[in-house]
Amino acid sequence: MKEDTIAAISTPMGEGGIGIIRISGEESFNIAKKLFYPKSKISFEEMKPRTMYLGNIYDDLEKYVVDEVLMVKFKAPNSYTAEDMVEIHSHGGFTAVRKILNLVLRNGARLAQPGEFTKRAFINGRIDLSQAEAVIDIIRAKTDKALKVAVDQLKGKISEKIKEIMDSLLSVIALVEANIDFPEEEIPEASPDIILKNISYNIERLNYLKEKAGAGKILREGISTVIVGKPNVGKSSLLNSLLMEKRAIVTEIPGTTRDVIEEYINVKGIPIKIIDTAGIRDTKDPVEKIGVERAMEKVEGAELVLFVVDASGELEEEDYKIMENIKEKRLLIIFNKIDLGQKIDEKKVKEHLPGKRVVKISALRDEGIELLREEIYELIVNEVGSLEEGIIITAQRHIEAINKAIESLKEAKITVENNLPMEISAIYIREAWEYLGEITGDSVKEDILDAIFENFCIGK
Ligand code: GDP
Ligand code: ZN
Numbered sequence: 001m002k003e004d005t006i007a008a009i010s011t012p013m014g015e016g017g018i019g020i021i022r023i024s025g026e027e028s029f030n031i032a033k034k035l036f037y038p039k040s041k042i043s044f045e046e047m048k049p050r051t052m053y054l055g056n057i058y059d060d061l062e063k064y065v066v067d068e069v070l071m072v073k074f075k076a077p078n079s080y081t082a083e084d085m086v087e088i089h090s091h092g093g094f095t096a097v098r099k100i101l102n103l104v105l106r107n108g109a110r111l112a113q114p115g116e117f118t119k120r121a122f123i124n125g126r127i128d129l130s131q132a133e134a135v136i137d138i139i140r141a142k143t144d145k146a147l148k149v150a151v152d153q154l155k156g157k158i159s160e161k162i163k164e165i166m167d168s169l170l171s172v173i174a175l176v177e178a179n180i181d182f183p184e185e186e187i188p189e190a191s192p193d194i195i196l197k198n199i200s201y202n203i204e205r206l207n208y209l210k211e212k213a214g215a216g217k218i219l220r221e222g223i224s225t226v227i228v229g230k231p232n233v234g235k236s237s238l239l240n241s242l243l244m245e246k247r248a249i250v251t252e253i254p255g256t257t258r259d260v261i262e263e264y265i266n267v268k269g270i271p272i273k274i275i276d277t278a279g280i281r282d283t284k285d286p287v288e289k290i291g292v293e294r295a296m297e298k299v300e301g302a303e304l305v306l307f308v309v310d311a312s313g314e315l316e317e318e319d320y321k322i323m324e325n326i327k328e329k330r331l332l333i334i335f336n337k338i339d340l341g342q343k344i345d346e347k348k349v350k351e352h353l354p355g356k357r358v359v360k361i362s363a364l365r366d367e368g369i370e371l372l373r374e375e376i377y378e379l380i381v382n383e384v385g386s387l388e389e390g391i392i393i394t395a396q397r398h399i400e401a402i403n404k405a406i407e408s409l410k411e412a413k414i415t416v417e418n419n420l421p422m423e424i425s426a427i428y429i430r431e432a433w434e435y436l437g438e439i440t441g442d443s444v445k446e447d448i449l450d451a452i453f454e455n456f457c458i459g460k
Helices: 028-035 094-106 116-123 129-140 144-154 157-181 192-221 235-243 286-301 317-326 346-352 369-384 396-417 422-440 446-454
Strands: 006-009 018-024 036-038 053-059 064-074 085-091 223-228 261-267 270-276 304-310 331-336 357-360
Touching: 006 094, 006 116, 018 028, 018 094, 018 116, 028 036, 028 053, 028 064, 028 085, 028 094, 036 064, 053 094, 064 094, 085 094, 116 129, 116 446, 129 144, 129 157, 129 422, 129 446, 144 157, 144 192, 157 192, 157 422, 192 270, 192 369, 192 396, 192 422, 223 235, 223 286, 235 270, 235 304, 235 331, 235 369, 261 369, 270 369, 304 317, 304 369, 317 346, 331 346, 331 369, 346 357, 357 369, 396 422
Parallel strands: 223 270, 223 304, 304 331, 331 357
Antiparallel strands: 006 018, 018 085, 036 053, 053 064, 064 085, 261 270
């Protein structure tokens, strides 16, 4: 069955330089032909693919020119979806773009679902599933480094690696099956040795990909970070310095940062998802209390804690309480207000938070912030490894599939080692192959597909 023709606005709504309406499917050219009148008076058929033409969009019912636009057509299979496609580049803004989309819909297209263009590219075999997913990552990339990893994925580098492993597994499955089906024939023997070697080698390769996934997850999703400290130590000021613009409200009155703000800062390519929370302290004020409770919850879920103390004062009861709560976390101790001189007992802090590093800053004067960035970077890279080279798996879905594949291969290994019939080993190896196929889309189920493409925006 032929797919129907879909259309959507592919640029963000609102005022902008241009707004693009995309059409994909069999009827794309017929629809565009009815609406578009090129300035150069050539026919639609004479228009060259992948070339922009200036013209008018004409409303054939209400008989007026809606907008002057640029149109480009793409002939299947040389398009984003691998179908016939048309893009109409209109003047941005709300009305013209909407109006053109309505005309396109009135002439036979259907409004596209989120991610449907990309889904078609996948279904039509132009890209595989991990490449389709990379499209979202590119749209959402928070730093240059995250973008580079997503682009690698779009180019198919992850699929390539996974497919190599899948092919290797398939070759051993084929060998086992051939031995079962034609035991008398002149085929290479599926010796336990050969099978074991293959399994171990592929477990190793998958483990390597898995090891790098920690870094990938951080690049893709950012590392969730909370700034904690009692009121007035300079948490909001620190956030401001890190963000390098005034976004969080800084006040002189303790405990007024009530809203939890989420921001991303870029620390040498690592997206740090930073949350400024209300000061942690016992309080009778119900509004403040919500903030405090939320702050403790946030600490629990955080992957990195920035603990701020006022270095110009003495440690107080509240500081001790906070330290007690955070000492197991990945954390940096920040001595703020160092411009006022250091009065705090550094040894005492280090006793309560053994093994944690101290960074001295003045959020007010923007001093020590660069050093703090370095320390954050070092802390993370020390734990998850380099973010620089090799193929980096970023998606949680992929990591899970790799884990399951490794488990199946381990089962397979046990069956071989225990001299169980080879058919049984082959079942486990095939299982591993199928898990990996979920990454490339070779063996993916419809509900997984739907879940993936639901995340896309309309028009992509
Ligand atoms: P928060 O309650 O922890 O978020 O603290 P704020 O960021 O709102 O800061 C409380 C007060 O301390 C404000 O008056 C800031 O200007 C001041 N402050 C913050 N950082 C520094 C610093 O490094 N040096 C000095 N001298 N004052 C600071
Ligand atoms: Zn604050």
